[in-house]
Amino acid sequence: MMELTELRRLILGVIEKNSRIDVHELAVILGVTEVEVANELAEMEKEKVICGYHTLINWDNTSDERVTAMIEVQVTPQRGEGFDKLAERIYNFSEVKNIYLMSGGYDFLILLEEKTMRAVSQFVSEKLSTLEAVRATATHFVLKKYKDHGTILAEEHEDERMVITP
Amino acid sequence: MRNPLSNVVQEMKPSGIRKFFDIVSEMKDAISLGVGEPDFETPWHVREEGIYSLEKGRTFYTSNSGLKELKIEIAKYLARRFELKYDYSREVMVTVGGSEAIDLAIRAMVNPGEEVLIPMPSYVSYLPCVQLAYGVPVVINLKAENEFRLTKEELLEHITDKTKLLILPFPNNPTGAILRREDLEEIAKVCVEKDIFVVSDEIYAELTYYKERHVSIAEMPGMRERTVLINGFSKAYAMTGWRLGYACAPEQILSQMVKIHQFAIMCAPTTSQYAAVDALKNGDDDVRNMTQSYNQRRRFLLNEFKDMGIDCFEPYGAFYVFPSIKKFGMTSDEFATKLLEAEKVAVVPGTAFGQCGEGFVRISYAYSIERLKLAMSKLRHFISNL
Numbered sequence: 001m002m003e004l005t006e007l008r009r010l011i012l013g014v015i016e017k018n019s020r021i022d023v024h025e026l027a028v029i030l031g032v033t034e035v036e037v038a039n040e041l042a043e044m045e046k047e048k049v050i051c052g053y054h055t056l057i058n059w060d061n062t063s064d065e066r067v068t069a070m071i072e073v074q075v076t077p078q079r080g081e082g083f084d085k086l087a088e089r090i091y092n093f094s095e096v097k098n099i100y101l102m103s104g105g106y107d108f109l110i111l112l113e114e115k116t117m118r119a120v121s122q123f124v125s126e127k128l129s130t131l132e133a134v135r136a137t138a139t140h141f142v143l144k145k146y147k148d149h150g151t152i153l154a155e156e157h158e159d160e161r162m163v164i165t166p
Numbered sequence: 167m168r169n170p171l172s173n174v175v176q177e178m179k180p181s182g183i184r185k186f187f188d189i190v191s192e193m194k195d196a197i198s199l200g201v202g203e204p205d206f207e208t209p210w211h212v213r214e215e216g217i218y219s220l221e222k223g224r225t226f227y228t229s230n231s232g233l234k235e236l237k238i239e240i241a242k243y244l245a246r247r248f249e250l251k252y253d254y255s256r257e258v259m260v261t262v263g264g265s266e267a268i269d270l271a272i273r274a275m276v277n278p279g280e281e282v283l284i285p286m287p288s289y290v291s292y293l294p295c296v297q298l299a300y301g302v303p304v305v306i307n308l309k310a311e312n313e314f315r316l317t318k319e320e321l322l323e324h325i326t327d328k329t330k331l332l333i334l335p336f337p338n339n340p341t342g343a344i345l346r347r348e349d350l351e352e353i354a355k356v357c358v359e360k361d362i363f364v365v366s367d368e369i370y371a372e373l374t375y376y377k378e379r380h381v382s383i384a385e386m387p388g389m390r391e392r393t394v395l396i397n398g399f400s401k402a403y404a405m406t407g408w409r410l411g412y413a414c415a416p417e418q419i420l421s422q423m424v425k426i427h428q429f430a431i432m433c434a435p436t437t438s439q440y441a442a443v444d445a446l447k448n449g450d451d452d453v454r455n456m457t458q459s460y461n462q463r464r465r466f467l468l469n470e471f472k473d474m475g476i477d478c479f480e481p482y483g484a485f486y487v488f489p490s491i492k493k494f495g496m497t498s499d500e501f502a503t504k505l506l507e508a509e510k511v512a513v514v515p516g517t518a519f520g521q522c523g524e525g526f527v528r529i530s531y532a533y534s535i536e537r538l539k540l541a542m543s544k545l546r547h548f549i550s551n552l
Binding site: 010013014025028029030031157159161162163164165166 | 181183186187190191196198200201202203205207289290291339458461462463465466469512514518519535
């Protein structure tokens with residue numbers, strides 16, 4: 001496990017919100033050299049602290065249809081197949097966007113993003129439920145996304161401050 | 167009809183910032199870098215606490231000096247962040263913003279004709295407050311070559327038999343200058359030796375970017391008993407509209423400030439006081455995150471100036487930079503006006519904060535980096551056409 005230095009924490013803090021920032025600007029705003037930033041980034045990529053540089057897309061604002069579903073899954077781990085093995089069988093389906101092992105009333109929470117509801121139900125009935133270890137599933141469809149990855153998706157506030165103040 | 171007005175009030179000059187405000191606010195889609203308040207909204211948990219206090223029907227006056235719970239939290243905060251120990255029941259009061267505390271302190275301490283030292287450039291209200299108290303403002307013009315710090319020599323030069331009080335406005339608006347421990351040690355020695363009192367306006371105490379934390383002059387030997395420390399919630403917790411500040415001083419001074427406050431104000435807004443309790447209890451992380459953002463923007467602007475060949479000392483406090491525009495052969499006023507006309511970018515002329523601000527403009531970085539980037543590209547365009 002990687003020990004996080006103050007600089008690494010600062011870098012992660014910035015790029016978690018803005019992965020497009022370039023090395024030069026990162027170096028400027030953090031008051032270090034570009035070489036230092038590049039080295040830290042490379043190191044954190046290598047150690048799998050940084051696992052990707054994704055874009056947060058609000059598909060609701062496009063003409064493309066997307067259906068997001070959360071699926072609770074109860075499983076009975078088989079002999080020689082713990083939760084991790086089972087999770088692997090599930091996450092290898094490309095439809096699965098996120099999967100978490102949960103405490104509480106069920107075991108896995110799967111986040112699925114598909115083009116249609118039918119595609120979701122097909123995945124659940126044909127691929128997920130047919131796995132031997134899966135005892136039960138409960139599928140919830142997302143009706144509206146308000147906030148995703150810490151970003152509020154509603155329109156931004158206008159700057160209501162007076163233009164000049166002492 | 168007789169003149170209905172007081173001579174003192176009539177002689178007071180309106181804030182120099184006003185004129186510029188009128189021009190900018192008339193202009194559509196101006197990019198303003200002119201504000202003196204955070205761009206962050208008050209952290210939600212603090213707002214929520216304010217809402218809750220209203221739901222509970224806490225809509226009454228608090229005691230004159232403020233809610234006991236809040237005064238306790240203020241005393242704890244000052245002990246936790248600085249080496250400051252104040253008795254919450256006798257040495258702490260809650261005011262309507264830091265501004266009220268400035269006014270109270272000056273009125274409580276200055277007799278007619280006594281001199282008050284005001285380092286400038288600085289916030290616009292010290293001088294009028296001294297005038298309203300029939301005191302004599304004595305301006306100390308701070309110098310760019312000292313990075314706008316107050317030096318012991320400058321202080322000594324301006325002290326006379328009539329000097330009663332020194333206003334210490336650091337971290338400074340508009341320059342962003344801070345005083346370091348070694349600067350304060352020298353100033354403190356002079357104050358003790360010459361028996362001068364200090365009103366230390368530390369409203370930006372949380373917003374510093376130097377390797378050491380902000381140091382209060384009240385931490386210096388012999389200074390606690392002769393200092394009124396002023397701070398508040400506006401800048402650190404992004405709570406400008408809540409109008410909440412506080413003052414800490416020895417009981418002898420503070421009790422007199424409370425007396426004026428009692429007659430003029432009654433008490434600070436109750437809702438704000440309840441919200442502020444939560445800010446002090448649970449707001450440390452918010453302050454740290456906001457300070458980090460300001461620091462990043464500060465570095466960004468300084469780098470842009472360096473790139474454009476604009477002279478600017480490195481300021482370590484508040485959320486302002488104070489670059490010199492002398493090389494462009496214009497006054498601050500001309501520069502700001504032309505920049506506004508040509509590029510619709512609004513900065514504040516340094517002269518709004520005292521005559522020695524001539525040759526400088528104040529640029530606020532209480533804006534997102536995206537906004538600052540846009541403004542800097544316009545500034546770059548502007549100066550390349552000069």
